[in-house]
Amino acid sequence: MTAMTSSARPADPAGTAARPPLNRRLAEFGTTIFAEMSALALRTGSINLGQGFPDTDGPEEIREAAVRALRDGRGNQYPPGPGVPELRAAITAHQLRRYGLTFDPDTEVLVTAGATEAIAAALLGLLEPGDEVVALEPYYDSYAACVAMAGGRRVPVTLRPHEGRFRLDLDELRAAVTDRTRLLLINTPHNPTGTVLTRAELTAIAELAVERDLLVVTDEVYEHLVFDDAEHLPLATFPGMRDRTVTIGSAGKTFSFTGWKVGWVTGTAELVTAVRSAKQFLTYVSSGPFQYAVAEALALPDTYFEEFRAGMRAKRDLLATGLTEAGFEVFRSAGTYFITTDIRPLRESDGFAFCRSLPERAGVVAIPNAVFYDHREAGAPFVRFAFCKRTEVLTDAAERLRKAFAG
Ligand SMILES: *Cc1c(COP(=O)(O)O)cnc(C)c1O
Numbered sequence: 001m002t003a004m005t006s007s008a009r010p011a012d013p014a015g016t017a018a019r020p021p022l023n024r025r026l027a028e029f030g031t032t033i034f035a036e037m038s039a040l041a042l043r044t045g046s047i048n049l050g051q052g053f054p055d056t057d058g059p060e061e062i063r064e065a066a067v068r069a070l071r072d073g074r075g076n077q078y079p080p081g082p083g084v085p086e087l088r089a090a091i092t093a094h095q096l097r098r099y100g101l102t103f104d105p106d107t108e109v110l111v112t113a114g115a116t117e118a119i120a121a122a123l124l125g126l127l128e129p130g131d132e133v134v135a136l137e138p139y140y141d142s143y144a145a146c147v148a149m150a151g152g153r154r155v156p157v158t159l160r161p162h163e164g165r166f167r168l169d170l171d172e173l174r175a176a177v178t179d180r181t182r183l184l185l186i187n188t189p190h191n192p193t194g195t196v197l198t199r200a201e202l203t204a205i206a207e208l209a210v211e212r213d214l215l216v217v218t219d220e221v222y223e224h225l226v227f228d229d230a231e232h233l234p235l236a237t238f239p240g241m242r243d244r245t246v247t248i249g250s251a252g253k254t255f256s257f258t259g260w261k262v263g264w265v266t267g268t269a270e271l272v273t274a275v276r277s278a279k280q281f282l283t284y285v286s287s288g289p290f291q292y293a294v295a296e297a298l299a300l301p302d303t304y305f306e307e308f309r310a311g312m313r314a315k316r317d318l319l320a321t322g323l324t325e326a327g328f329e330v331f332r333s334a335g336t337y338f339i340t341t342d343i344r345p346l347r348e349s350d351g352f353a354f355c356r357s358l359p360e361r362a363g364v365v366a367i368p369n370a371v372f373y374d375h376r377e378a379g380a381p382f383v384r385f386a387f388c389k390r391t392e393v394l395t396d397a398a399e400r401l402r403k404a405f406a407g
Contacts, residue, residue, distance in 0.1 A: 025148045032141055033371045037355065044359040047397045049319075049385045050367045052191070052337040056390060058256035059297070059304065066260075066293035075288025081280060083111025083264070083291060090295040091249070091264050098223075099234050101242070107269040110276050113286035114261035115221045115250035120146045121279035122217045122246050122265065123185075127152040131182035136168065138372030138379055140191055140219065152182070156374045159193055164332055166193035166340070170204045177208065183215040184208075186235060189222040189335025192369055192384040196230040196334040206238035215271070216241065221250040221263075222336045224305050227313045230334035236266070246271050251294040253337070254308075256388075260290040312337070312387070315394055319387040322398020326405040328383075337388040340369060344381050346405055351383045362404035364397050 021027035034051045041048035057063060069075055082088060088105040095101040103109055112118040119142055129151030135143055137156035147154045157176050159166040186205060188197040209216050218235045226232045236245040246267040252258035265275050316333055323330045329342035348354045351368030358364055369382035387394060
């Protein structure tokens with residue numbers, strides 16, 4: 001069940017196989033696929049729909065807020081360890097306004113260097129060596145590495161396609177929990193599948209966590225990017241969950257400033273203290289002036305969030321139509337920046353080979369979902385495309401894909 005191996009390790013060009021790797025815990029991870037694919041995009045002049053970052057910046061007034069903070073000398077020196085008070089207050093106000101959750105800004109909130117550091121600090125702060133972590137597969141690429149750094153063991157539960165969406169098998173989830181399980185690592189809306197966990201799925205996760213007395217770390221960085229009739233329901237709002245859940249958010253995805261690296265954690269004082277105990281020795285603090293700007297961003301009126309979501313939904317539809325017309329099977333993305341496709345209707349079955357050839361064939365770069373799996377064969381035919389790009393870029397990409405595959 002615990003898959004610590006992988007079939008796609010890089011070769012050993014230096015011929016040093018006889019020597020043990022310098023870092024055995026991380027040896028299996030190699031270089032991320034994004035580096036390889038972005039280099040390929042550059043070399044071939046392809047449209048890069050691999051990595052998920054917007055190609056336009058967020059609201060001008062928020063950029064200006066960062067400039068103002070910097071000029072006014074706010075945040076240019078080490079900000080307070082837990083984050084600047086203005087941002088912590090804005091985070092708690094946001095959790096209350098959106099979800100009816102109350103947190104004490106002094107003890108139950110921690111600002112981090114993006115969600116990435118929040119994930120690392122949560123796992124380093126909460127895991128003991130040998131603890132098992134049950135996580136939804138495919139998973140965001142830092143999860144496996146962070147579980148390994150913390151000395152934990154990851155136990156994947158595979159999301160599988162069912163009637164057009166990737167679904168959580170609740171029996172499989174229950175069966176994955178053992179006496180060694182310390183926590184559940186959840187991500188909704190889910191990268192890379194675009195699945196938004198349903199109320200029934202989240203209820204089952206919550207009941208399991210309570211029954212087996214587990215902690216839950218939930219990555220909700222796409223909380224504002226849900227489409228159509230999908231609804232983002234924070235796990236912390238379910239019965240018995242507020243006291244056992246570490247919720248992770250980020251300004252990067254919500255406000256289109258991924259380079260600012262402002263993330264946060266909310267939870268009980270005890271949980272937040274555990275996360276902070278690791279975080280203080282990672283970056284200690286970060287993003288000083290940007291923290292003030294994000295405090296303003298979180299207080300933007302509802303219209304910002306509605307327009308952002310509607311704009312991103314239109315981009316999703318544009319790319320989904322192009323992919324469908326090119327002959328891919330498209331899983332309707334209910335959230336995030338991403339569309340997952342199945343390449344088997346194109347008579348292809350190996351996502352790695354497909355993505356390596358796609359720049360030559362179509363002038364587009366995508367990511368093979370298999371890199372996000374321990375059970376690589378389960379992810380083999382799936383390929384992920386990012387749609388958080390300008391309309392003209394998506395139109396061009398859709399046209400290239402149609403031309404390459406549908407003549
Ligand atoms: C982008 C992303 C992150 C990282 O967020 P940062 O705030 O940029 O560190 C974490 N989790 C998921 C699922 C993501 O897609």
